[in-house]
Amino acid sequence: MKKILKILGIGIAAILGLIAIFLLYIGLTDIPSYKVEQIDFHAKSTPQALERGKKLTMMLCANCHMNSETRKLTGKRMLDAPPEFGKIYSQNITQDKEYGIGNWTDGEIVYLLRTGIKKNGQYSPPYMAKLPKMADEDINAIIAFLRSDDPMVVSSAIPDTPTKPSFLTKLLCRVAFKPFSMPNKTIEMPDPNNDIELGKYLAHNLDCFSCHSADFKTNNYMDPSLSEGYFGGGNKPLNEEGRVMLTQNLTPDKETGIGTWTKEDFINTVKYGIKKGENAMRYPMAPYTQLTDKEAGAIFEYLQTIPAISNKVERSFYN
Ligand code: HEC
Ligand code: HEC
The missing domain is CATH 1.10.760 (Cytochrome Bc1 Complex; Chain D, domain 2)
Known part of the structure; x- marks a missing residue:
């Protein structure tokens, strides 16, 4: 009997030890990274695409990326992100090569917007929007706009403040939040007459x-x-x-x-x-x-x- 209890005790201690190691591991490591698929995509810029892209960017990106001081998409502290997720900052997405996305390819931007995986492979948790079901034409419009000479997106050398994800965010990114898969066929625009x-x-x-x-x-x-x-x-x-x-x-x-x-x-x-x-x-x-x-x-x-x-x-x- 005693022996069984001892074995049981050792078993429980071992399990608790493993849990402790797992939690320590999550706490000390970063949000997981994934392989970045190379997407061969070059945004087509037409006057219609730029107009549509501006409209979508205003409705879908500006609320988080617009900085009220610079009046550009240079990022800001996200005061409306749940505090249990950590200290969240949206990033500079102007064309600046160092701090913005001037050195991202169009394919890398598409990949992030579709899947949530950034250029460096790191997964971006749900505090960054994803567009897994948006029509290809609209995705093209957004990227064409991000590359345009609109004052909102022209190169602006404002350094990013890195996000400090909490333990909870890191844990959820291991067990619950996962990247979306890249659509394997064209997503068409809805019929505007319907x-x-x-x-x-x-x-x-x-x-x-x-x-x-x-x-x-x-x-x-x-x-x-x-x-x-x-x-x-x-x-x-x-x-x-x-x-x-x-x-x-x-x-x-x-x-x-x-x-x-x-x-x-x-x-x-x-x-x-x-x-x-x-x-x-x-x-x-x-x-x-x-x-x-x-x-x-x-x-x-x-x-x-x-x-x-x-x-x-x-x-x-x-x-
Ligand atoms: C970021 C979250 C968020 C998004 C995205 C959002 N809403 Fe809302 N919506 C709210 C909140 C919060 C309220 C209540 C605001 C208040 O009480 O002042 C609201 C209120 C409303 C109301 C008023 C309803 C009522 O009974 O008073 C309508 C209509 C509405 N939203 C439609 C929309 C539509 C359409 C969209 C998409 C184009 C949308 N919302 C996107 C958060 C959101
Ligand atoms: C709900 C807020 C929110 C919305 C909406 C949003 N973003 Fe973000 N975005 C963020 C945050 C927060 C980050 C930083 C994420 C991180 O640290 O992983 C980010 C990161 C990015 C990055 C990576 C930048 C870098 O240097 O790593 C790009 C590109 C981006 N967003 C583009 C967009 C575009 C385009 C849209 C509109 C379609 C958009 N975002 C909508 C909050 C948002």
Whole structure:
């Protein structure tokens, strides 16, 4: 009997020892790196691509990379990233060769945007956006814009502040967060004459679903409609003071969602932050002024077709 207990004791001690070594290892090493696939891609710059690219960059990248002092995409401290992820800084993505992405190839940028793997192979955790399902044409437009002579992206020699990921982030990057795989075929643009298809594309690729479903942790980025509580609201993004800003239910439920809204109400809220009889929308609900009425209206049309979820979410207010 004693012998068995002794063996058991040694076994438990060994397991605890292994766990301790594992935790120490995670703490001392960096976020994991992956092989960088060489992508043969050269952005095609046309006036249409530049215009579209600017619009997408304003809606999808500027909120995190725009520095209010330089008025360029030189990066900043991300005060709205959950503090348990560490001290997060977005990086300089102007064309500066030393601090920006002037020495990245177009292929390296595509690879990062699709998979989350940076030029140096390191995985970029979920505090950096990824675009695994965006149409090739739109990805081309964003990269063409990043290479353009727009004042937002011209070379600006502002040094990066490296992100200091927490232990939790490093651990999650070993066990939960994984890069997406590179699409193996062309992703086509939605049919612009089909409002529901266009609206679905925008609702997914402008990340509306990621904030407006139940929780970032249970979102499905490869097939957004499989996210838990898809568009039922209740997710908890943070504002710039690091406080929770609950997201609303955008399903067609008549009591708790937007089932009784008109298309016009919706366009006003999404594009200008105006809500009838209520206070204006606040950060992080960006006013999407770059969307055309047709695009914002198409999102509305699409949202009216998804399953209604009954989930009442109050707005968050702080004094
Ligand atoms: C939610 C905030 C957020 C959004 C949105 C975002 N980024 Fe980032 N980005 C970051 C953070 C934070 C980092 C630093 C990541 C790290 O340390 O691994 C980063 C890193 C990068 C890098 C790597 C730079 C380097 O020098 O390592 C590139 C390139 C980049 N982002 C481009 C973009 C583009 C293009 C978009 C729009 C399609 C975009 N990002 C949207 C937060 C964001
Ligand atoms: C970064 C997270 C985030 C993203 C991305 C986001 N939203 Fe929001 N949204 C919010 C938050 C938070 C609120 C509540 C704001 C408030 O209470 O002031 C909100 C509110 C709204 C409302 C008002 C709903 C109501 O019942 O009051 C609408 C409509 C809306 N968002 C639509 C959209 C659409 C469409 C998109 C994509 C184009 C989008 N949101 C993307 C966070 C987000």
